[in-house]
Amino acid sequence: MQDRATRDGYHHGDLRQALLDAALALLEEGGLPNLSLRKAAKRAGVSPGAPYHHFVSRGALMAAIAQEGFERLAAEMECAGGDDPEAKLRCCGEAYVRFALDHPAHFRVMFRPELSQRDEHPELQAVADATFQRLVDHVRAAQGEGAVPDGRLEAFVMLAWSTAHGLASLLVDGPVACEEFADKVPFSPEELTRLVMRTFSDLLRDAAAVRAETG
Amino acid sequence: MQDRATRDGYHHGDLRQALLDAALALLEEGGLPNLSLRKAAKRAGVSPGAPYHHFVSRGALMAAIAQEGFERLAAEMECAGGDDPEAKLRCCGEAYVRFALDHPAHFRVMFRPELSQRDEHPELQAVADATFQRLVDHVRAAQGEGAVPDGRLEAFVMLAWSTAHGLASLLVDGPVACEEFADKVPFSPEELTRLVMRTFSDLLRDAAAVRAETG
DNA sequence: TTGCAGTCTGAACGATGTTTAGTTCGCTCC
DNA sequence: GGAGCGAACTAAACATCGTTCAGACTGCAA
Numbered sequence: 001m002q003d004r005a006t007r008d009g010y011h012h013g014d015l016r017q018a019l020l021d022a023a024l025a026l027l028e029e030g031g032l033p034n035l036s037l038r039k040a041a042k043r044a045g046v047s048p049g050a051p052y053h054h055f056v057s058r059g060a061l062m063a064a065i066a067q068e069g070f071e072r073l074a075a076e077m078e079c080a081g082g083d084d085p086e087a088k089l090r091c092c093g094e095a096y097v098r099f100a101l102d103h104p105a106h107f108r109v110m111f112r113p114e115l116s117q118r119d120e121h122p123e124l125q126a127v128a129d130a131t132f133q134r135l136v137d138h139v140r141a142a143q144g145e146g147a148v149p150d151g152r153l154e155a156f157v158m159l160a161w162s163t164a165h166g167l168a169s170l171l172v173d174g175p176v177a178c179e180e181f182a183d184k185v186p187f188s189p190e191e192l193t194r195l196v197m198r199t200f201s202d203l204l205r206d207a208a209a210v211r212a213e214t215g
Numbered sequence: 216m217q218d219r220a221t222r223d224g225y226h227h228g229d230l231r232q233a234l235l236d237a238a239l240a241l242l243e244e245g246g247l248p249n250l251s252l253r254k255a256a257k258r259a260g261v262s263p264g265a266p267y268h269h270f271v272s273r274g275a276l277m278a279a280i281a282q283e284g285f286e287r288l289a290a291e292m293e294c295a296g297g298d299d300p301e302a303k304l305r306c307c308g309e310a311y312v313r314f315a316l317d318h319p320a321h322f323r324v325m326f327r328p329e330l331s332q333r334d335e336h337p338e339l340q341a342v343a344d345a346t347f348q349r350l351v352d353h354v355r356a357a358q359g360e361g362a363v364p365d366g367r368l369e370a371f372v373m374l375a376w377s378t379a380h381g382l383a384s385l386l387v388d389g390p391v392a393c394e395e396f397a398d399k400v401p402f403s404p405e406e407l408t409r410l411v412m413r414t415f416s417d418l419l420r421d422a423a424a425v426r427a428e429t430g
Numbered sequence: 431t432t433g434c435a436g437t438c439t440g441a442a443c444g445a446t447g448t449t450t451a452g453t454t455c456g457c458t459c460c
Numbered sequence: 461g462g463a464g465c466g467a468a469c470t471a472a473a474c475a476t477c478g479t480t481c482a483g484a485c486t487g488c489a490a
Binding site: 116152154156166168187192198203207 | 248326331343376383391413
């Protein structure tokens with residue numbers, strides 16, 4: 001019992017955090033189907049009803065984990081390096097994918113559709129919006145320096161986001177995550193990430209050169 | 216009872232298909248958490264144990280739906296138009312995203328990680344591989360005509376796939392699916408898809424021009 | 431007609447999310 | 461320091477879920 005947090009008596013010191021830790025461990029061990037409130041409660045050494053004093057439902061626990069994930073993702077995207085806007089954008093994308101590879105449990109929960117109802121979990125949506133906004137800022141900066149096609153800001157933002165999010169999803173969840181794929185593509189996920197992002201970045205650079213020439 | 220298929224007596228005419236239909240309806244109504252074998256059985260007018268004569272588990276039912284989805288997706292990617300390889304690739308990507316928008320229930324199940332264990336559900340993996348191979352063929356054709364950077368085939372394949380898959384995921388599941396997003400981006404999902412794919416295609420064209428000039 | 435194999439029933443098991451009434455603790459106020 | 465109060469927790473219960481199993485039913489072939 002209570003392998004994840006100690007308790008001093010009838011009351012648990014910080015049950016909320018203990019439940020979050022336990023839930024994350026469950027996610028890492030067996031994916032989303034393995035995440036149950038009862039298991040998390042048992043790991044925290046607490047009865048099945050106790051979690052409901054800290055989370056109104058299982059969905060609320062998931063939302064809390066997702067929120068934590070978005071905060072970390074935003075932080076990692078924030079401190080992504082890069083000398084020029086183009087490199088910044090590339091590093092930002094790499095950070096996005098690396099986050100998914102390093103924290104697959106978080107990543108998987110962050111984009112569960114049952115959490116995308118804006119009315120429930122408004123604070124989660126606020127953090128998700130802030131993270132998204134960080135990407136928009138990067139793109140706008142790159143656009144200001146001509147590294148990105150002007151006009152159609154929304155289209156390019158979505159293109160950049162889609163690229164990073166798609167690669168992350170495929171590497172974490174998709175058919176690309178299995179071992180057999182390793183035979184076909186002789187790259188580690190990290191190498192593949194850098195390669196893909198570099199390819200995208202090269203396309204950007206070439207296109208920028210064309211614009212500088214003709215326009 | 217049995218609102219999805221009629222039965223003539225003790226035996227059900229085609230329970231397997233009736234269960235698939237019911238399961239798909241459940242998915243469309245309430246997403247993955249709403250998909251339960253018992254509900255599907257009840258809709259087919261059958262006892263809770265009956266489905267196990269057609270699917271060894273709930274996961275097998277999901278795999279069957281996913282397989283159906285991959286087959287339809289491959290078909291739609293197959294008949295995607297386009298005059299030149301670049302346009303073909305663009306239409307292929309648009310078809311991918313359009314499929315996700317038109318069949319979100321299918322799409323959501325197709326990439327569930329619990330189905331990505333190659334040992335279980337081998338026939339599903341075969342169909343998924345075939346679908347993926349269709350994309351590789353498109354890219355290789357485009358590469359042969361210089362529309363795509365040569366070398367690093369894997370990198371570009373992953374880039375193209377990531378773009379389509381990421382956009383599809385974000386539009387179907389992600390924070391982009393909510394109504395509030397409609398205020399920020401004045402495009403329908405279909406318009407956004409065409410815009411994003413067109414932006415990507417333009418990058419390709421410009422980069423190809425640079426290669427033709429310098430190489 | 432008999433036998434058989436495949437299909438379905440109905441009851442059961444354990445696990446799950448959630449609710450409820452009641453118990454225990456820590457804190458504040460007198 | 462004792463009374464009281466609100467928050468945290470327990471224990472039991474409910475409905476639902478996936479899954480199993482022994483038995484009943486059906487269609488078909490011998």
